[in-house]
Amino acid sequence: xxxxxxxxxLTTIPVLIGITVIDFLIMARAGSPIDxxxxxxxxxxxxxxxxxxxxxxxPLWQQYLSWLWELxxxxxxxxxxxxxxxxxxxxSHLGPTLLLMxxxxxMGLVIAVPLGVYSAxxxxxxxxYLLVAVSFITSSVPGFFLSMILIFLFTVxxxxxxxxxxxxxxxxxxxxDLVRHMIMPVTVLxxxxxxSNMRYIRSSVLExxxxxxxxxxxxxxxxxxxxxxxxxxxxxxxxxxxxxxMQIPGLVxxxxxVEKIFNWPGLGLLTMDAIMTRNYPLxxxxxxxxxxxxxxxxxxxxxxxxxxxxxxxx
Amino acid sequence: MFRKLTALLLTLTLSMGxxxxxxAEDTQVINVAVTQTLETMNPLQISSTEVSKYAMGLAFYPLxxxxxxxxxVPQLADSITTEDNLTxxxxxxxxxxxxxxxxxxxxxxxxxxxxxxxxxxxxxxMMFYAIEGVSDDNTMPEGATEIPGIQILDDKTLTVTTKxxxxxxxxxxxxxxxxxxxxxxxxxxxxxxxxxxDPFFLHPTVVSGPYSIVDFDLNHYVHYQANESFFLGKxxxxxxxxxxxxxxxxxxxxxxxxxxxxxQTTADIPxxxxxxxxxxxxxxxxxxxxxxxxxxxxxxxxVPDVRIRRALLLGMDREMxxxxxxxxxxxxxxxxxxxxxxxxxxxxxxxxxDPDAARALIAEAKADGTDxxxxxxxxxxxxxxxxxxxxxxxxxxELGLQIDIRTVDLSTLMTVADAGExxxxxxxxxxxxxxxxxDMVWLMSADGWTRYENEAMASALMDTQSLTDIxxxxxxxxxxxxxxxxxxxxxxxYVLSALGAVSNRLVGAxxxxxxxxxxxxxxxxx
Numbered sequence: 137x138x139x140x141x142x143x144x145x146l147t148t149i150p151v152l153i154g155i156t157v158i159d160f161l162i163m164a165r166a167g168s169p170i171d172x173x174x175x176x177x178x179x180x181x182x183x184x185x186x187x188x189x190x191x192x193x194x195p196l197w198q199q200y201l202s203w204l205w206e207l208x209x210x211x212x213x214x215x216x217x218x219x220x221x222x223x224x225x226x227x228s229h230l231g232p233t234l235l236l237m238x239x240x241x242x243m244g245l246v247i248a249v250p251l252g253v254y255s256a257x258x259x260x261x262x263x264x265y266l267l268v269a270v271s272f273i274t275s276s277v278p279g280f281f282l283s284m285i286l287i288f289l290f291t292v293x294x295x296x297x298x299x300x301x302x303x304x305x306x307x308x309x310x311x312x313d314l315v316r317h318m319i320m321p322v323t324v325l326x327x328x329x330x331x332s333n334m335r336y337i338r339s340s341v342l343e344x345x346x347x348x349x350x351x352x353x354x355x356x357x358x359x360x361x362x363x364x365x366x367x368x369x370x371x372x373x374x375x376x377x378x379x380x381x382m383q384i385p386g387l388v389x390x391x392x393x394v395e396k397i398f399n400w401p402g403l404g405l406l407t408m409d410a411i412m413t414r415n416y417p418l419x420x421x422x423x424x425x426x427x428x429x430x431x432x433x434x435x436x437x438x439x440x441x442x443x444x445x446x447x448x449x450x
Numbered sequence: 451m452f453r454k455l456t457a458l459l460l461t462l463t464l465s466m467g468x469x470x471x472x473x474a475e476d477t478q479v480i481n482v483a484v485t486q487t488l489e490t491m492n493p494l495q496i497s498s499t500e501v502s503k504y505a506m507g508l509a510f511y512p513l514x515x516x517x518x519x520x521x522x523v524p525q526l527a528d529s530i531t532t533e534d535n536l537t538x539x540x541x542x543x544x545x546x547x548x549x550x551x552x553x554x555x556x557x558x559x560x561x562x563x564x565x566x567x568x569x570x571x572x573x574x575x576m577m578f579y580a581i582e583g584v585s586d587d588n589t590m591p592e593g594a595t596e597i598p599g600i601q602i603l604d605d606k607t608l609t610v611t612t613k614x615x616x617x618x619x620x621x622x623x624x625x626x627x628x629x630x631x632x633x634x635x636x637x638x639x640x641x642x643x644x645x646x647x648d649p650f651f652l653h654p655t656v657v658s659g660p661y662s663i664v665d666f667d668l669n670h671y672v673h674y675q676a677n678e679s680f681f682l683g684k685x686x687x688x689x690x691x692x693x694x695x696x697x698x699x700x701x702x703x704x705x706x707x708x709x710x711x712x713x714q715t716t717a718d719i720p721x722x723x724x725x726x727x728x729x730x731x732x733x734x735x736x737x738x739x740x741x742x743x744x745x746x747x748x749x750x751x752x753v754p755d756v757r758i759r760r761a762l763l764l765g766m767d768r769e770m771x772x773x774x775x776x777x778x779x780x781x782x783x784x785x786x787x788x789x790x791x792x793x794x795x796x797x798x799x800x801x802x803x804d805p806d807a808a809r810a811l812i813a814e815a816k817a818d819g820t821d822x823x824x825x826x827x828x829x830x831x832x833x834x835x836x837x838x839x840x841x842x843x844x845x846x847x848e849l850g851l852q853i854d855i856r857t858v859d860l861s862t863l864m865t866v867a868d869a870g871e872x873x874x875x876x877x878x879x880x881x882x883x884x885x886x887x888x889d890m891v892w893l894m895s896a897d898g899w900t901r902y903e904n905e906a907m908a909s910a911l912m913d914t915q916s917l918t919d920i921x922x923x924x925x926x927x928x929x930x931x932x933x934x935x936x937x938x939x940x941x942x943x944y945v946l947s948a949l950g951a952v953s954n955r956l957v958g959a960x961x962x963x964x965x966x967x968x969x970x971x972x973x974x975x976x
Contacts, residue, residue, distance in 0.1 A: 171865045173497075174574040181587035186574045217497075218490040218668055219646040228667070287699070291706045299702050305481055305671055305691035396696050401670045409487050409669050412861055 137442065141435065148431045152424070153204075159423040160200045168192065169216055169414035190216065203420060212424075213417035215410075222421040225406065230388070230425075232302055233402035236395075237387040240322050244329030245380070251330070252337025253364060259342060268338070271331035279324050283397045286320045300399030321398040325391055329383070336379050340372040347371075373444045381437030388429045478688040480956060480975065483695040483709040484716040488668040492651040493630035494566055497575040500715040500880075503628065504967055505672050505692055510630035511659040513540060513559075514622050517965035518739075520790065520884050522622045525968075526554060526658060530626055535615040535916050538625075542606040545681040548633050548656045556608035560600055561634035568592065570643040577624055577888070582611045593642065615916040617923070623885035631658060660685045660971040670694050685971040701726055704733050704951055710975075713961045714738035714948035715880070721834055724779065724949050736950045738963040739790045740781045744835055744943040745879040747893070750902045752873045753824065757815040758851070759938035762874070763801055765808030765849050771838045772944050780946045785931040786890060788945050791883035792920060795928040801935060805849060812850040823852045827866055827875040830857040835876060838943065867899045875899070876943065886927065887914050894939060902939035 170183050170192065187193040191202060206213060212222035255267040290297040297320055298304065303313050344350065345368060353363050392404040403422065410418035486501045493510040496503060507515070513527040522530070528543040546554040563581075566573045567590040578584045582599025590597060599611040610625065633656045640648050654663050660682070661674035672692040676685040695703060701723045703709035712719060715738075719727055728735040748759050768782045784801050787794045816822050828839050836857055843853040853874075858866065866872050881889050891911050892898045910930040914923045934940055950961025958973040960966065 167861065167865050170574075171868055172861060178574050179579060179586050179588070181585070182572070182574050182579070182589075185569060185587040185589055186572045189570060189572045214647050217492075217495055219492055219495065220652065220668075221647070284698075287702050291708070292702050295706060299699060299706060299708055300695065301671070301693065305479070305673065305693050397699065399670055399693065399695060399699075401667050405669050412859070413489070414861065 144435050152427055155427040163419055164196055167414055169416055172413050212421045215418045216415050222417050226421050226425060229403045229406045234387055236321055236400055240325035241329055243326040244333055247330035248333035248337055252334040253341050255338045256341035271334050275328045275331035280393050280397060282324050302401050321394050321400055324394055337376055340375050341368055344368045344372045377440045377444060381433055384433035385430045388426060480687050480690045480710045482692050482711045483700055483703055484692050485697040485718045487694055491666050493632055494571055496628055496630055506630055508661045508674055509657040509659045509663050512627050513629055514626035515968050517968055518962045523968055530622055532618050537609050537611045538621050539609050547681050548658055549677050549679045550656050552635055554658055555605045556602045558631050558634045559608055562629060562631045563597055563600055565645060568642045571646060580612050582613055617915045619884045620887055623882050661690055680971060682971055686974045704730055710953040710956045711959055711961060712951045713966045714950045714963050719949045727951050732954050733951050734954060736961050738948045738950055740788055740945040740947040741963045742878050742880050742946040746876045746941040746943055747899045748874050748939055749870055749872055750900055750939050755815050755820040756937055757811040761808040761811040763938050763941050764804045765846055766842055767803045768944055775834055775838055780944045782944055783942050785934040786881045786886055788883055793924045793927045795924050798928055798931050809849045824873045825854045825856055827856045827858055827863055827872045829860050829863050829877055831860055887911055900939035904933055907933040
């Protein structure tokens, strides 16, 4: 397996470089950041001076190589206008996003696994129909709409929860304060994750329950709980791992709308703002991070396959 | 096991959840909501966006600021004067000092000018090129230690000489409000090419304004703490936060008490929420001075026939839009001067809606072979005006003018405008009522968005900069505006009166377009 991982890691390098080249080309086509940084009354000479300071007067390939060279030296550059180090900006926003999205994914799985199995075991019964219907409704309700309802209920009407932020502005920061701020955004993100994963798990377990070896296991007198949780679940996990693997990059991408509504200081909003203001260094930094996470998530998924299914050999 | 875990989690969640929002009512904290993200907290990179200016100005005090009545009031400088509209004398308040006790001096102001005009800084939002000795690209040579147009007279006095006549209000509005002085004694040893990225600007340890910056995240918040050494007295409220909030959340925030203040130019309460905000108990809603001009710019090279441009003005039922879409929160003016401007003249009047005259002009132009198929670029983020343009387009179709609407994001709109790749474009534009010259002289020029040139108008505008008598200035602005109305390179659709709001627990704060924060150190919380 070690050899496999090493080989896989080495093949990611050209892929990564390819991704950054494509990102750079697309970004450059979107328009000049100079337009976003100058007042309407500025002279062309001023714009030229600014372009020189930022290195935007050079040919595109030189700009890219310069970025790559700095990257190899651990420098992702500085954000335009704010002049903050890109690496610091990304790292400071990565934590809140991982916390929000990671907890939501975890909660979603904690809800989805038992409900998915329960639904499969009781297929075509009223409770199965009820769970499937609820999961469809839950995943159909738009996040922003649910956010508004929760804010109206828990902030405006009851006054229990803060409407936004990660901690109380300026002076908050203890665990209780953090939890209060997380309840609504985590709920909004958890519900669709739980709903869609529950249906994946249900169909996966249903398929396994039909197999001969499970019928044999039951005929041998192995308890129902043991049959489901030890024999059925392990095999059902293979397709589920694929789905979860696909959801991991979303941990980093964040949820822009939910972050915006709840004013969550995550990467999603940072990225969105960088794109809107054509903040090249920041856009490249986030793209690089996303590419790395996607590639690592794929690798992790492959490794998890081997762990849950011994017949798969890497 | 699963049930136990679920029960534990639910109990924990509920116990955390039912704790009241006690901090929202803390007497030591004020939360000011803004709906735009901040571009920077580095005063050397200040731009013309109000939110960044106010956010930085709380820590790095401007020289002067506008109050609600549009008078320039002292901040770091107790006076800015001129006798010839060329040389401006800035006298700093004798009491002005940095938070470490060091006096703020004229040398600090010069140092700030030097850094901002350095090639390794290049502030592309300030008109430094207007100052004697600064080149057209807004810079001085690298390593410059003086600027020919800036002379220090004594510790607290300096003069700035401009290349061409400039009205005092223009100087105060462009330099007095936007030069945020930085401390030379802290920054002087940092190499110029590293000064923008210096950690000082991430955590400023020395400030001159009423509040120190504790922490910030440009997309989310700025946390401030009262500056104990503020020369006008320590602020009454210990903590102040600027919180970036979605505009749709302002109503909920005001209602729950999480937001104490919403100011008109930094936060945009959706028009649909105006009535609900006005009805909130414990909150005072304030309609701001109508200032934000929904301007329609016409590229005269792409729409050369003045009859078509005039038809656009005559064929727009602006009063109806003001009444139906804006619920009368604003006013209609011709051209760019709003009624609150000291240079406003009622003599200009307002061009009446006249569809028949518009139809006749369009037919006449069409008969002469003029293209009557136009495109109109609109900011997609301004949903109210997108609706208005859709209405206008439908109305113009009946008058014989076909209009294709292109809704684009603001970034794209600015690119299109700068490149002159439009026929009609509209954007909300705030012409400072005390200083309309600066924007108009650029907008109505070959380099500006309209690419419109008119010697008589340029001359009238230029006169406003050398005159000192307000009636004479008003007369010259009137002459310039009459030409705008006649040739229509620009049309004002309406001037928006935005709504602000303040919690009744916050005493002394009155949200308005200008002057909200001039007395921030005197605010108290009940």
